[in-house]
Amino acid sequence: MNAPILQARGLMRHFITNKPLFGAPSIVQAVNGVDFEIIEGETFAIVGESGCGKSTLARLLSHLIEASEGSVIYDGREISGLTGAELRDLRREMQFIFQDPFSSLNPRMTVGALIGEPLRIHKIGTPAERRAKVAELLRKVGLRPEHADRYPHEFSGGQRQRIGIARALATGPRIVIGDEPVSALDVSIQAQVVNILEDLKDEFGLTLIIIAHDLAVIRHVADRVAVMYLGEIVELGEAAEVFAAPAHPYTEALLSAIPIPATGARKVQTKIEGDPPNPISPPSGCRFHTRCTYVQDICRTERPQLRDMDQGRRVACHFADNMSLEGIRTDNQARPPAVARRFARYSAARASMTANTESAKLEKEE
């Protein structure tokens, strides 16, 4: 097991939301005491409903915002204490990919200038070397060196997200954090970008932190997954284990809500009722107790700690030890043999379309 590259210790961040017409301003505890470590080379995923604090956590980890309390430790050093050269190193070694490929790229810069910008900022290489590096990065993400002279608006969503990835990789980072990097993309384009991310991760030995609300994408890319609810981590563990046998009722509810694209998987009734509570006044005790099917008295008053279970699993539920919850069933998703053969045929035919052809076509369609 590798050493942790990044650690969160009692991490908290609150925001003061708009002052109401009367009364005191309300405070949202967006991240409320989070502890975990990320191992060098792994893909670590953060999931949870809108507003649960995923983006805030990602921003804290990458030092884009300051923690209200607690600390982030990168490579043995606390990031809030970094200054000068050390802070620049951190900025170079930890990069961010944003969700929206449309608004995250400056429309007035060429693609070459956009990808080369981090190199210029960090004073890496001569101008000629930077151009060569940009060309190499473009190829790596499945675009072409000639694309360096074009502007972002000339590219499709998936291509723009590739530009964002190339830019994140320019400085040779050790950690890349993607905040919903494929959420804005259509399925067919999303798959292209997911493949590129995985290839690059293998090639460069990156540590990848991915936020996504699509649990199938997470199941596909992640080694480990942290499930958040209202600013807290409620479950953390190996992705395969968590999906197959969740240990927190919220994880079970989340998994049960995913519509599965296969016949025979149709659900009778959803396992989760109600809306997520207002984060300004979160429920007492276990924050999930208002929606939990297994709620007991103790849950309303006592906050469950994130406790260690078997196989590196951590769960914040009073009853984690004696519940057996339902994960994703996989036995009902097998394809009939004839159809499996048809998919294999598609896949083989797809593979015989050469990479060259692919970029030539991309070129043509712009």
Next chain:
Amino acid sequence: MTASKPLLDVRGLSIRVAGAARPLVDDVSFSLDAGETLCIVGESGCGKSLTALALMGLLEGTPLRIDGGTAEFQETDLLSAPQATLRALRGDRIAMIFQEPMTSLNPALKIGDQIAEAVCEHRDVSREAGRARALEMLKRVRIPAAESRLDEYPYQLSGGMRQRVMIAMALANDPALLIADEPTTALDVTIQAQILDLMRNLGRETGAAQIMITHDLGVVAEMADKVAVMYAGRIVEAGTVTQIFDDPQHPYTLGLMSSMPSLAGRSERLVTIPGTVPSPLDMPVGCRFAPRCPFADAACEAPPQLVDLEAGHRVACWHAPIEQAEPTPAWRETA
């Protein structure tokens, strides 16, 4: 197939921007019986919303024109009927739900009054009766503490609650047809699951037929009796939900399904569809999927018709079933 006439029978619907060379929606046909749910699925820009808007008579005021086709609904052709007829049908016999409820709810009006207004517009009833119906509908879509919600404004509700209000309003006049355009796309998966439950149950209770537009094949599997897969303005494959998921035929359908990461396990690389959707200005003349299709050959330079492969299962591909097709040897040469 049923002997009686379908509730909605769309034939050859085409839509184009006035003056444009090629239609945006091209020769779309499908039919729907009472109580059935049809899902129209496809990626962004393939023409799902335009199809729905055309059926609702809502293309007025856009540069888009209906270029051909009929859509027979209870003795009325929705595509040629005068606006007055369509206005009377909309919100009454045919109701619609959009992705973003905020755009279709009036932010300045209490939700109880909005639903009551929708009722009074089409029924000769008193305000009180309208309000009573509003309350009944809010309860029906399982809004907690419905009485007190009647006097709240849309901004006071969560996204999921607003979508419930939209559904309550849409169903207030017992429509025969409900068209829902991505009703859950903006919602969290837990809330989506609740709304899908609700729509499925209400469909069953009221007998309303539903056209549900989505880009999520998971939602299709949850909801559909019938499915139409659209690509670049055309239906490329249509059939029962079982036919589409257990016997997909069109290379685009296969590609779409292969592109989806599986919840069942960490597979190897995803099998993707290369390239991107063609732009409406540069639509291939033949099969619109040909530039991205691993089976395309010279035959595909002519547009394939949507033909019956077996009862109710229609595919628009020259090489279906692809068991007999060869992968394109010409790929290298055309590059």
